[in-house]
Amino acid sequence: xxxxxxxxxxxxxxxxxxxxxxxxxxxxxxxxxxxxxxxxxxxxxxxxxxxxxxxxxxxxxxxxxxxxxxxxxxxxxxxxxxxxxxxxxxxxxxxxxxxxxxxxxxxxxxxxxxxxxxxxxxxxxxxxxxxxxxxxxxxxxxxxxxxxxxxxxxxxxxxxxxxxxxxxxxxxxxxxxxxxxxxxxxxxxxxxxxxxxxxxxxxxxxxxxxxxxxxxxxxxxxxxxxxxxxxxxxxxxxxxxxxxxxxxxxxxxxxxxxxxxxxxxxxxxxxxxxxxxxxxxxxxxxxxxxxxxxxxxxxxxxxxxxxxxxxxxxxxxxxxxxxxxxxxxxxxxx
Amino acid sequence: xxxxxxxxxxxxxxxxxxxxxxxxxxxxxxxxxxxxxxxxxxxxxxxxxxxxxxxxxxxxxxxxxxxxxxxxxxxxxxxxxxxxxxxxxxxxxxxxxxxxxxxxxxxxxxxxxxxxxxxxxxxxxxxxxxxxxxxxxxxxxxxxxxxxxxxxxxxxxxxxxxxxxxxxxxxxxxxxxxxxxxxxxxxxxxxxxxxxxxxxxxxxxxxxxxxxxxxxxxxxxxxxxxxxxxxxxxxxxxxxxxxxxxxxxxxxxxxxxxxxxxxxxxxxxxxxxxxxxxxxxxxxxxxxxxxxxxxxxxxxxxxxxxxxxxxxxxxxxxxxxxxxxxxxxxxxxxxxxxxxxxxxxxxxxxxxxxxxxxxxxxxxxxxxxxxxxxxxxxxxxxxxxxxxxxxxxxxxxxxxxxxxxxxxxxxxxxxxxxxxxxxxxxxxxxxxxxxxxxxxxxx
Numbered sequence: 193x194x195x196x197x198x199x200x201x202x203x204x205x206x207x208x209x210x211x212x213x214x215x216x217x218x219x220x221x222x223x224x225x226x227x228x229x230x231x232x233x234x235x236x237x238x239x240x241x242x243x244x245x246x247x248x249x250x251x252x253x254x255x256x257x258x259x260x261x262x263x264x265x266x267x268x269x270x271x272x273x274x275x276x277x278x279x280x281x282x283x284x285x286x287x288x289x290x291x292x293x294x295x296x297x298x299x300x301x302x303x304x305x306x307x308x309x310x311x312x313x314x315x316x317x318x319x320x321x322x323x324x325x326x327x328x329x330x331x332x333x334x335x336x337x338x339x340x341x342x343x344x345x346x347x348x349x350x351x352x353x354x355x356x357x358x359x360x361x362x363x364x365x366x367x368x369x370x371x372x373x374x375x376x377x378x379x380x381x382x383x384x385x386x387x388x389x390x391x392x393x394x395x396x397x398x399x400x401x402x403x404x405x406x407x408x409x410x411x412x413x414x415x416x417x418x419x420x421x422x423x424x425x426x427x428x429x430x431x432x433x434x435x436x437x438x439x440x441x442x443x444x445x446x447x448x449x450x451x452x453x454x455x456x457x458x459x460x461x462x463x464x465x466x467x468x469x470x471x472x473x474x475x476x477x478x479x480x481x482x483x484x485x486x487x488x489x490x491x492x493x494x495x496x497x498x499x500x501x502x503x504x505x506x507x508x509x510x511x512x513x514x515x516x517x518x519x520x521x522x523x524x525x526x
Numbered sequence: 527x528x529x530x531x532x533x534x535x536x537x538x539x540x541x542x543x544x545x546x547x548x549x550x551x552x553x554x555x556x557x558x559x560x561x562x563x564x565x566x567x568x569x570x571x572x573x574x575x576x577x578x579x580x581x582x583x584x585x586x587x588x589x590x591x592x593x594x595x596x597x598x599x600x601x602x603x604x605x606x607x608x609x610x611x612x613x614x615x616x617x618x619x620x621x622x623x624x625x626x627x628x629x630x631x632x633x634x635x636x637x638x639x640x641x642x643x644x645x646x647x648x649x650x651x652x653x654x655x656x657x658x659x660x661x662x663x664x665x666x667x668x669x670x671x672x673x674x675x676x677x678x679x680x681x682x683x684x685x686x687x688x689x690x691x692x693x694x695x696x697x698x699x700x701x702x703x704x705x706x707x708x709x710x711x712x713x714x715x716x717x718x719x720x721x722x723x724x725x726x727x728x729x730x731x732x733x734x735x736x737x738x739x740x741x742x743x744x745x746x747x748x749x750x751x752x753x754x755x756x757x758x759x760x761x762x763x764x765x766x767x768x769x770x771x772x773x774x775x776x777x778x779x780x781x782x783x784x785x786x787x788x789x790x791x792x793x794x795x796x797x798x799x800x801x802x803x804x805x806x807x808x809x810x811x812x813x814x815x816x817x818x819x820x821x822x823x824x825x826x827x828x829x830x831x832x833x834x835x836x837x838x839x840x841x842x843x844x845x846x847x848x849x850x851x852x853x854x855x856x857x858x859x860x861x862x863x864x865x866x867x868x869x870x871x872x873x874x875x876x877x878x879x880x881x882x883x884x885x886x887x888x889x890x891x892x893x894x895x896x897x898x899x900x901x902x903x904x905x906x907x908x909x910x911x912x913x914x915x916x917x918x919x920x921x922x923x924x925x926x927x928x929x930x931x932x933x934x935x936x937x938x939x940x941x942x943x944x945x946x947x948x949x950x951x952x953x954x955x956x957x958x959x960x961x962x963x964x965x966x967x968x969x
Contacts, residue, residue: 198850198884199616199861201949203935205537205692211893211942267890309893309943407900461896461909510905512927513532513765514777 211308215268217403221396222275222451228392229385232337233283237385243287245274247294255303269308273297276316279386279447280491281323282334289330293319313498314458317448317491324488334382357382359443359487365427367438376441387447390440397450406454409466410473414449415440417474425482445477448490458498465501465508472497472504530773531766533903534758535936537857539731540692543816543823549699551827552840554601554626558831559611559868560586561619565660566667567593572622578605581633583807586622595668595871596658599624600809600829602631612867614834614853614860621868624831637805642710647718650802654718657801658808658871663697663762663791664854666872669798672790673718676783680719684771685712687728687735687792688755688762691855694875696812697792699825701728701735704796705742711795712750714802719788722749726792727771729757759857760934764789766903778930793874813869815841817877819848828869835865837876849881857935887944898937898947904930908937908947915954920961923954931955 230238252270256263264270277293297319305311324331334357358381361368371381379389387393400406419440426435440446453459453473460466476493480486497504511517563569568591580586580599587597607623639645639653655670663686685708689697701708712724728736733754740752753771760766765776767789774785782789790798797808809829816823821842828837834851838844852859853873869876898908906927914922931951938947 197848197861197863199863200850201946201952202859202861202933203857203939203948204850204852204859204861204879205856205939206887206944207535207537207940207942209940209942210944211890214893214895214942269893307891309891456893456895459894461894461899461907463900466896505907505910509907512778513904513930514775514780 211267211269214405215272217400217405218272218451219268219275221399221405222272222279222386224392224396224399225279225386225389225447226275228379228389229279229283232379232388233335233385234338237278237283240281240283240285240287240290240385241275241278244278244290244294245271247291248274248277248298251295251298252303255299256307261307264307267308270298273302273315275386276451277319279451280316280320280384280444281331282384284333284335285323285330289323289327292326293323296322309457311457312501313495314452314455317452317495321488321491321495324486324491334384336382337380337388339380357442357487358438359481362435362438362442363481363487365430367430367434368442373434373437373441376438381442384444387444390446393446393450397446400450400454406450407466409463410454410459410470411449413467413470414453414473414477415445417471418445418477421474421478425478439478439481443481443487444490448477448494449473452490453494453497458501460501460504460508462505462508462510464510465504468508469497469501469504472500531758531761531769531903532905533901533936534760534766535901535939536757537692537759537939539757540816540856541695541698541731544693544695544814544825545698547695547699547823547825549696549703549812549825549827552829552832552837554630554829555832555836556626557606557833558600558624558626558829559621559833559866560597560599560624560831561611561613561621561868561870562587562597563613563619564597564666564830564870564872565595566665567591567595567671569620570594570597572608574605574622576605576608579603580605580624582630583633583636583809585807586624593668593671595660595670596656596807597622598658598807598809599633600831601626602629603627612864614862614867614870614873616860616863635805636807639802639805642714642717642802645802647720650714650718653802654798656807657797659794659797659801660808660871661791662793662797662811662872662874664858664872664874665764666870669790669794672781672788673715675781676788677719679783679786680788681721681786682723682725682772682788683712683715683719683721684767684787684789685724685726685792685795686762686764686767686789687726687732687739688767689732690729690757690759690762691857691859691875692759693816693877694814694855695816695825696814696874698732698735700792700796700812701732702738705735705739707796707799708739708792709742709750710799710803711790711797713748714798715788715790715795716749724750725771726750726752727755727767728752729761730754731757760903760932760936763903763932763934765932778927808871811869811871811873813837813873814875815877816875817848817852818880818883819844819846819878821845830871831868833866833868834862834876837869838865838878844878846880848878849884850879852877852879857939858933889945890943892943892945895942897940897942901936901940903934903936904932906931908951909945911954912945912947912950915950915957918957920954920958923958928954928958 297315358368422439423436480489570587611621
């Protein structure tokens with residue numbers, strides 16, 4: 193035997209899925225809402241997303257280079273963060289604000305804690321929270337979508353008409369007057385680039401489910417909790433079912449439940465932990481929408497639950513193999 | 527049919543190369559190497575000395591220890607060395623080397639024990655012990671010890687024909703070519719235990735084997751059923767198979783007898799049948815030779831003690847220089863570095879892979895995707911075990927039930943960050959044992 197044989201620990205075969213393939217799948221899923229966002233909010237939406245992605249990748253590259261760490265931009269995770277960050281911003285946000293957000297997401301939230309897999313908060317959401325409290329003048333204006341009756345033009349710019357979102361009406365305890373449920377499904381409402389159409393986000397989520405990137409546990413327990421609470425505790429004089437449907441279709445809830453709360457690093461790994469986490473997100477979202485002063489219900493509820501992941505993983509540990517449920521009750525002595 | 531165990535993965539089964547190939551007989555080589563430890567438990571002591579002439583089937587090493595199995599000469603010839611030699615487990619083990627005289631002169635004591643009906647359960651158990659039979663699925667636990675520890679507790683015998691490891695087809699071929707031996711072995715085991723409930727469990731990707739053994743079943747069943755199980759790795763792991771077939775979970779640290787079940791590999795059952803009906807101890811086994819670097823993938827009937835290089839040569843040698851050689855399957859098999867090591871009792875496959883296929887993946891990072899938790903059949907949290915092993919937190923390893931790990935490799939197979947999780951578990955078990963020993967000393 194001339195060439196040496198490789199000796200390594202078992203297993204000797206491996207599933208083809210890698211971090212890169214997972215992140216690429218998420219990017220593909222995010223292309224659906226990006227296409228629709230570009231249709232409704234003109235090319236500025238696409239440019240804003242590109243600036244966000246590019247800044248995230250560049251900040252990640254520069255940080256790792258400066259600290260002489262391995263280059264990780266090939267794992268595609270910075271691209272995902274960039275897309276998600278842009279999706280949570282209104283199309284009228286200035287480019288420089290997006291760059292500041294990208295810096296906060298990649299350098300402060302992700303890399304300072306050790307990079308991919310080590311951060312304890314979702315980078316895109318934390319950056320959005322940072323921008324919302326730092327630059328409310330830019331992040332609080334929502335543009336009406338364009339409907340392109342005369343055909344799509346690559347050169348038109350959206351009119352920066354600020355409009356009240358359906359969520360703002362819901363906070364008043366009434367159903368939105370100008371928008372019906374169909375508008376919410378197809379995204380014909382003012383809002384952020386990537387969160388206007390519930391339907392297209394669900395399609396992206398189905399792609400992730402089909403590719404086994406995510407499981408239904410977090411999105412279903414999150415949306416289910418919000419649906420249940422808004423149905424049971426709908427305001428007086430408003431149809432419960434209508435209020436419930438408007439509640440789960442408006443704001444950033446779909447984007448949050450499908451793409452943000454399911455972020456691997458900042459959600460529990462145990463099955464029960466994931467369900468508890470989804471329920472917790474749902475409870476906080478409804479509480480903030482009902483009793484909070486700010487409209488940031490989804491963003492802050494996920495960020496708060498992010499900080500509880502360590503505890504939820506412990507609480508959600510499975511029953512030990514071969515030990516019957518509630519075995520501690522049957523233990524003799526101590 | 528309903529069958530269920532936690533977690534699991536679906537690696538490509540890669541069995542097409544050898545699935546339809548009849549088992550070929552490999553003549554014994556000139557020199558055979560018989561390690562004194564081919565089973566779990568105490569190593570044997572040689573009962574022959576250098577220069578002794580030995581006969582086919584003669585006991586050449588034995589042990590008085592409770593957990594051990596005797597070793598027999600697979601050929602007739604002369605003992606030319608008793609010295610440490612390479613073992614497939616990667617260490618060097620004291621071994622008896624026999625020069626084959628090519629005559630296969632049978633030891634005079636080798637004769638059929640008589641019909642199964644004429645023997646008492648105790649006599650049958652004695653045959654199992656004297657024939658040196660161990661668990662042939664890979665664990666190599668002495669079969670007579672497993673039987674004796676389950677007497678009076680076991681109410682059901684499961685014959686394991688899952689063969690869930692990719693590439694391996696030795697059990698599949700046995701079920702196709704000698705179903706009556708498997709069935710005979712099961713009946714003997716049922717007689718020893720004094721029970722009338724036996725199950726032969728086979729994964730659904732071996733439909734021909736399932737139909738074949740169903741045809742062999744006695745007309746009125748006699749308490750024996752054949753179960754077809756949905757394909758999933760690690761179905762053939764003892765605890766997972768019991769969960770799938772009997773819907774019982776074996777408690778931590780306990781033997782399957784604790785839930786009234788005993789599991790034997792199909793090859794073990796066949797070896798028991800052969801030992802009783804022909805008197806022949808365990809001298810040979812079926813080995814699947816496959817993998818991308820092998821010229822002609824085959825199923826071979828090999829004498830125990832045959833060096834691996836001889837087995838590979840018998841399949842026409844290597845198509846290209848192998849980058850990795852495994853004893854066993856790709857999920858749990860052991861990577862080899864010295865091909866002079868012999869086929870031992872538990873070697874069910876020899877696989878050689880080309881340099882291109884060597885999975886030399888660099889460890890990346892844990893992204894906390896939780897896939898390892900989802901696939902773990904023992905309901906552990908491999909990502910946390912990995913983290914605590916890295917930090918030498920033996921207290922947490924204990925708390926997270928590290929010792930429950932069966933090292934099936936499902937977690938490392940699925941991990942998108944390519945973490946070496948099984949390796950970490952093995953290291954962790956050593957650290958945990960050291961910590962326990964230190965704690966005992968301190969008291």
